[in-house]
Amino acid sequence: MDLLTLAAAAAKLVFDPYVLVVMVGAAAFGLFVGAIPGLTATMATALLVPITFFMPPVPAVAAIVTATAMAIFSGDIPGALLRIPGTPASAAYTDEAYQMTLKGQSEQALGAGLVFSAIGGLFGTAVLIAAAPALAEIALKFSSFEYFWLVILGLSAAVFIGSNSVLKAIIALLIGLLVGCVGLDNPGGYPRFTFGNTELMGGISMIPMMVGMFAISEILRFVVNTDPPARVLVQRLGNVFAGMWALTKKYPTQILRGSVLGTAVGIMPGAGADMASWMSYALSKKLSKEPEKFGTGHVEGIVESGAANNSALGGAWIPALVFGIPGDSITAIAIGVLYLKGLNPGPTLFLNSPENVYAIFLVFIVANIIMVPLGWLAIRLSTNILRVPGNILMPIILLFCAVGAFAINNTVFGVTITLAFGLLAYVMEENGFPVAPAILGVVLGTMLEENFVTSMIKANGNPLVFFERPISASLGVLTIIILFWPLATWLVRRLRARPVY
Amino acid sequence: MRIHDALSGLLLALLAVAILVTVSQYPPIPGQNVGPSAFPGLVAMLLLGCSLLLIWRGLRGERMPLVVMGAWTRSTPHLINFLLVIASLLFYIFCSTFLGFIITGVLILAVLFYALGVRQVLVLPIAIIATLVIHTVFYKFLRVPLPWGLLQGLHW
Numbered sequence A: 001m002d003l004l005t006l007a008a009a010a011a012k013l014v015f016d017p018y019v020l021v022v023m024v025g026a027a028a029f030g031l032f033v034g035a036i037p038g039l040t041a042t043m044a045t046a047l048l049v050p051i052t053f054f055m056p057p058v059p060a061v062a063a064i065v066t067a068t069a070m071a072i073f074s075g076d077i078p079g080a081l082l083r084i085p086g087t088p089a090s091a092a093y094t095d096e097a098y099q100m101t102l103k104g105q106s107e108q109a110l111g112a113g114l115v116f117s118a119i120g121g122l123f124g125t126a127v128l129i130a131a132a133p134a135l136a137e138i139a140l141k142f143s144s145f146e147y148f149w150l151v152i153l154g155l156s157a158a159v160f161i162g163s164n165s166v167l168k169a170i171i172a173l174l175i176g177l178l179v180g181c182v183g184l185d186n187p188g189g190y191p192r193f194t195f196g197n198t199e200l201m202g203g204i205s206m207i208p209m210m211v212g213m214f215a216i217s218e219i220l221r222f223v224v225n226t227d228p229p230a231r232v233l234v235q236r237l238g239n240v241f242a243g244m245w246a247l248t249k250k251y252p253t254q255i256l257r258g259s260v261l262g263t264a265v266g267i268m269p270g271a272g273a274d275m276a277s278w279m280s281y282a283l284s285k286k287l288s289k290e291p292e293k294f295g296t297g298h299v300e301g302i303v304e305s306g307a308a309n310n311s312a313l314g315g316a317w318i319p320a321l322v323f324g325i326p327g328d329s330i331t332a333i334a335i336g337v338l339y340l341k342g343l344n345p346g347p348t349l350f351l352n353s354p355e356n357v358y359a360i361f362l363v364f365i366v367a368n369i370i371m372v373p374l375g376w377l378a379i380r381l382s383t384n385i386l387r388v389p390g391n392i393l394m395p396i397i398l399l400f401c402a403v404g405a406f407a408i409n410n411t412v413f414g415v416t417i418t419l420a421f422g423l424l425a426y427v428m429e430e431n432g433f434p435v436a437p438a439i440l441g442v443v444l445g446t447m448l449e450e451n452f453v454t455s456m457i458k459a460n461g462n463p464l465v466f467f468e469r470p471i472s473a474s475l476g477v478l479t480i481i482i483l484f485w486p487l488a489t490w491l492v493r494r495l496r497a498r499p500v501y
Numbered sequence B: 001m002r003i004h005d006a007l008s009g010l011l012l013a014l015l016a017v018a019i020l021v022t023v024s025q026y027p028p029i030p031g032q033n034v035g036p037s038a039f040p041g042l043v044a045m046l047l048l049g050c051s052l053l054l055i056w057r058g059l060r061g062e063r064m065p066l067v068v069m070g071a072w073t074r075s076t077p078h079l080i081n082f083l084l085v086i087a088s089l090l091f092y093i094f095c096s097t098f099l100g101f102i103i104t105g106v107l108i109l110a111v112l113f114y115a116l117g118v119r120q121v122l123v124l125p126i127a128i129i130a131t132l133v134i135h136t137v138f139y140k141f142l143r144v145p146l147p148w149g150l151l152q153g154l155h156w
Helices: A003-014 A017-035 A041-052 A057-074 A076-082 A088-102 A106-139 A144-160 A166-181 A206-223 A244-250 A252-267 A273-287 A300-323 A329-340 A347-352 A354-380 A382-386 A390-409 A413-430 A436-459 A463-467 A470-497 B005-024 B038-060 B076-099 B101-115 B120-141 B149-154
Strands: none
Touching (some): A003 A057, A003 A354, A017 A354, A017 A382, A041 A057, A041 A329, A057 A354, A076 A088, A076 A106, A076 A382, A088 A273, A088 A300, A106 A244, A106 A252, A106 A300, A106 A347, A144 A463, A206 A390, A206 A413, A252 A300, A300 A329, A300 A347, A390 A413, A390 B076, A436 B038, B005 B038, B076 B101, B076 B149
């Protein structure tokens, strides 16, 4: 199929009234969840999954893409008005935005967040559209060896990027891999770690697990929070689009830099929108002509990292669609949905159902465009959204989680999984074990084991076979360098520190 | 709740050993050197190594009690909230089939609203409305067979 027919087929899939209604609904949901402090974009995705479970593939993916894009933007709203980031991706510039509010410039802070989020999002989408099909061509030539290294590379990046303690991140990852081992789905078809429970034969259901890890743990954190509730700085918001054109002309480099960095960080497995926004804010301050203004209510950093966190979303979908390797926890959930919908991510997806891939691209474009009017509406209603009391919202979310977990297999066993993993995630985060590597471990565990076992059988006891093919050799060497880098720097530091006699 | 690294390392090491013992009993695939035990075995070995490292690091690190409970555990209302969230899910797991979704949902919401300090006149109305909305979304639109339980005779 040529590009034009593909685009037409994709447009037919996306510009369907049902899909559009789903997208607007998901957008409203995403804006709402993102704007409530304590409810993250990842949680929005996890809560949507039980509903998308009952939809055809394109609207299901459309709902997730739209909701996450909106939630990442609307996290800026409580950041600017309450000094509490709505989602972790807004945390980098929350203080800045709040300082602007104190100066009476909240509409400019929010407007910059909205407009440059949409621009960054479109940039990430453009890279996704350009890069994914080309990468898929290369990925078609991959054998189990290349996939083995690629998964290892993805997992090690997830461990080394964005965790305070590499050791704890590795442990979280290993726990995730072990959770992925549960069930019959293994080389011997032998029931592993099922304790004779028939419900565990099929493995731990991904959706109840994610609802638990991302929603229940958040609810637990809410009910034990002893901090007094924050107060909204109620003020009338002016025109949020005023002065945006001037900002675009003033900071073109910053917008481009934020978008490029955001997309690149998004592509890297394990690092998502929050990492992109922190790095981008830091870079913006470092390269700014007026770094002394940062932190005093200066819009430059918001422009750059606002673009970065939304462009990361598009970037994260590149490895997800092409290799089935998620770039962050949101795409980890999305990959679970793709599998459920029979759209198994990987290069063959581009061969077998290119119209679906292009429909996903188109969804990204539409989502980033409707973000502008809907985001404007959300900002207008923001003072009302922020007044929604958490003590009413959280119990309703809890009941929703229980029903959502039940709905996947129509058994209460799903609720048991949700409860168990909610508690696990809560305890893990309290003790500095990051949750994201664990999720990536579960999602990638089966793929890693399959390619590991296939490769081992092909290798027939000779480990050098893992390095025989050119791509596999380079991926292998790269992985080993990344894995041993911390050890090497530690050794060098030890040797240097030794006194010279 | 913060657990001392040495203690969490010890627990993880025990888990790793338990897994290694379990997988050692898995049958091999005839004629292959890698079977169902190879991958979890390898992961458990790595986990054992990492947990030993965590124990070592915990013992060398700052002195702290084995378990430090968060500030909220000393505040009875917060402790009750925490336990209520868990109890609600357990209640759902064990009673929703018998009581039916609507009764279970209203009870869970009403208790949690009450505990979290929602104004008392609003507790029951919001609990009932929210449960019915969730019921309609999942039962009518998504066709999830939510149990009717005691209300079987009333089903619509």
